[in-house]
Amino acid sequence: MRPECSGKRRFHTGRLRTVLWLFPKTLLWTGLASATAIGCAWVGTQHSVRFNGYQSEREMGRLPPMPTLANGLNELRASWEMEDGGSEDDYTRAEAWSKEVDGLWDRANATEQDGDLRVDRDLLRQYLERTAIARNIWFDPKDRQRRRNSAIDRLDALKALERGSSVMRVRAYLNARRSHDAEKPDPEEIQRALEQAGGDPNLEDNVAYLKAAELYEQGDYAEAARTFGAVARQYPQSEKREGAIFMSGVALMKTSTSFGSHDEGKPPDDKIAGTSKPEVTLDEAWQKAMAVFKKLATENPHGQFANDARGWLAYLRLHSHDRVGALLEYYRLLGDKRDENARIEAAVSLQLVRRSATDEEMARVELALEREPDAALAYAYHNIYNYAIDPGPAYPPYDSERASWEEREKEWQNERAVTGRKEMSRVLGFSKRLVRHYPNLAIGGGFALRAAQASLELGDDESAVQFARRAIQSRVGGEERAQALWTNGVAEYRLRHFDVARKNFGTLLVEYPSGRLVESARRMQAMIAEDSGDLDGALEHYIALEYKLDVAYFVDVLLTPEQLAGFIQRHVASPKHNELLYALGIRYLRANRWEEARKTLAQIKTGSPSNYSIYSINSDCYRARGLRYGCNDPKSGDLDAENKPIITAALIMRDVQTANDLEALEQAVERAQGDEAKAEALYLLASYQYQASSLLFYNPVAWTGARYWNLSELAGGGKYRALNESQMLWEYMQQHETLSRALTLYLEVARRFPRTRTARDALYTAAVCHERLSDYCPYWRDVYQNGLHAG
16 A cells, blocks of 8 residues: 655755654654655546546447447456556456466367267367457467368268267367478378378368368468359358358468568558558459459358458458448448447447548448448447547647647647537437438337437537437337437436436346446446535445545545444444544544544454564654654555555554644643733644644545545646535645644744744744645645745
8 A cells, every 4th residue: 555645845944943853753753754755656447436537427328439449348447447456456467367267278189089089079169169359458369260160170070970980080170170280291101191081971072172171271362262162162061161262262362462561460550541542453353352252241241251351351342442331331330239349349440441431421321331230329329429529549649849739739639529510410310310311119118219319429418308308218129228228317416307317327227237337337426426515425426436645635534523423323233434534533633533533443343464474563653852753654554465554553553643742732722821821822733733744634544545636636627526625625635734834833823922032943843844834735735836825
C-alpha cells in the first residue's frame, strides 16, 4: 500500500526549537519519521464516477463499442484495463493459459503416437474449444490457426474408425498429417504414410485433401487450386468439400498477379483505401477466386467457411477499389450473431477502412443494407459507438512549432466533432427510414433502438425516450432489449426523471444479472441516488460496485459524521462495517470529538499485517542524537494476506494516542491562568500538530495512498457533482492537514493574546505554515496560486 503524498517539512529555527523539549521523545520521533516526503502517485481508474480517469460523466452513459478483442473489449478499453492495475495479473493468467493450451497440443501428439486414439480425440476437441477465439489480449498459443486446421483434419480422420476403418490405416493418416505439420516436413515420409492409409474408402477424401495441402504448402498454388477443386468435385458428400472449395479459392487468388503487391489478408492502409487509386489488373485468377468465394458465401451462408470467404471477398473488392462492396461484406460479418470471430475481425478491419469512405459511398452502402436487417443493425451500432465517437486518429500529425501545433490540434478536434455529429445524424435518418420500412416486426424495434441511441448522442433526450420506449414495446429481445432499457434509462436520467430512470436500470439488472451492462447500470443507479439526494443509497451502490475511491470520498469528505454514523447503524451487516467504523472514528478525531472517537475506535476488530515479523519489524529504524528515525508508521497502512487494507491494533492505538494527547493539550489550555500561560498552552497545542506526521488525521484504510492526487485531480478538473461540493472539499482539506490546523491555532494565539511574547513566535510559525502549504501538493498549490489561503 502506498501512503499519502506529503510535502517535505524542514524545521525552522527560532521559537519552535525552544519548545521541543516539552514533548515526550516517543511523540516527537513519530512526527519526524513522517516529516519527509513519502511515495505518491495518481491512481486513475475506470471503476469510479468522480475519479474516472478515462470517461467523463456523459461518456459513462454510452453503450460500449463493438469489441475488437475476445473479452468483449475493444482495443481502447483494453488499454484502460491494462492501466487500471490488473494488467500484471491478467498477463500472468494469459501466459499460463497459453502454456496450458500448448501443453494440451503436445499431449495430443504424444497420445496419438502412443496409439491411444480415444484420448487423442478428446484432447483435440478440448484444443479446438479453448482456441475458438482468435483475438484475445495476451493469449497467444503457438501456431494457433495452423494447429486448429490440423486438429479439425485429424478429428475428421478419427471419425473413420466409427465407420469401420482399421486403426492401422487411421494411424498412418495421422502420421502423415503430423509430418505435414512439422517445421521441416519430409515429402517422402508424408507420401509413404499416405500410401499406407490409401485404399480405405473412408479415408480417400482425407488423403486427397492432404495431398492438395502439400502442394499449397510447397508454394505450387496453381496445382494446389486444381487439386482442391478436384477433391470438391470427386467427394461431394465429404466433410472436406467446403474446405476444399475454400482452399481452391485461396490458392487461385495467390496465383493472381495482383495479389503479391499487398499484405496478405489485411485491409489496405489509407494510401490505398483513400482517394489515391493505383491501377489494379484484375486477371482471370483474381476473377475466378472471387467467384469461388461468392459461391461459398451465398450457397451455404451458415457454412463453416462462409465467413472466411466473405473476409476474402472484402479483401479482393477493397483492392479492386470497390470500397462499397468491401464495406458491405464487413457489415455482414459484423451482423453475424453466430460467429464471434467474424464480428471481431470485421470490427478490426472497419477500424482501417471506414474512415476513408465518402458520403456517396456510405449512401450506397445504406441503400444496399436496407434489404439486410441484421447487417444494417450492426452497421448502425458500429457507426454510432465505434466510428462517430472516434472518427479516425485522435491527434493531428506532429508539428514541431508549438503554437502551430496547438492551433492544429484544436482545429483537428473540431473536425472530429463535426464528423461525429454528421455521422450520428446519418444513422438517425437511416434508422428512421428502416423503422418505417419494418413497421410491424421486432426488427423495426431494433431500428427504433438505433434511432434512440443516435438521438441520445445528439443530445435530443426526449426523442431518445420516445424511440427507446417504442423499441421496448416492440418486444425486442436479448441484447437489444438490454440496450433499449439502458438507453431509455440514461435519457430519462438526463431529463431528471429519476424514478423512471431507476426503474429501467432496475429491470435491466433483474433480467440480465450477468450481462455486460451490469456494472454500468449499477453505476448509473449510484449517480441517480446521489443526484436525488439519497446519499445512503448512493453509498450502498458504491460499496456494492467496489468503487473504492468513491466510497473513500463519501465516508471521508461528503457525509457528515452524523450521516455516516446513521448509515453504519442502518447497515450493521455490511461487509464494510469494520472499515466504516474506522472512518467514523477518524471523522470524530478530525472534529476534535475525542470521547466519541475513542468509543468508536474501541468497537473495531483488528487484524495482523501479512508481513509481520519480530525479526524485521521497524528494522529500518535508527537512532541519532537520542531520537529514532525511519520507523514503521501504522498510519502508512498495512495489508492482510490477500493484499487488502487491514486495520491493525497499532493503527488503533496510534489514533487513540492522538485523541488522548490532543485532549490533554486542550485541557491544559483551559486550565492555564493569565494571557502568557494561555498563549503558551495554545502554542503547544498548535505545535503538536505542526510537528506531527502529515498522516495524523489520514484514513489509510479508505484511501490506500491515493488521496492527494485524486482529490487534486477532482478539484483541478472541476468534476464536482453536488452543490457547494468545492467548499465541502476545501473545508475538509483544512481540517485534515496538520499544517492547516496548526496555522489556525497559531493565528488564534496572535489574535487573542497579541501582547504576549508567544504571539510573535506564533505569527512567525503561521507564516512558515503558509509557505509550506503553498507548495504542499497540487491541490494546495492551486489554492495559493488562485489567491486563496488556509486559516
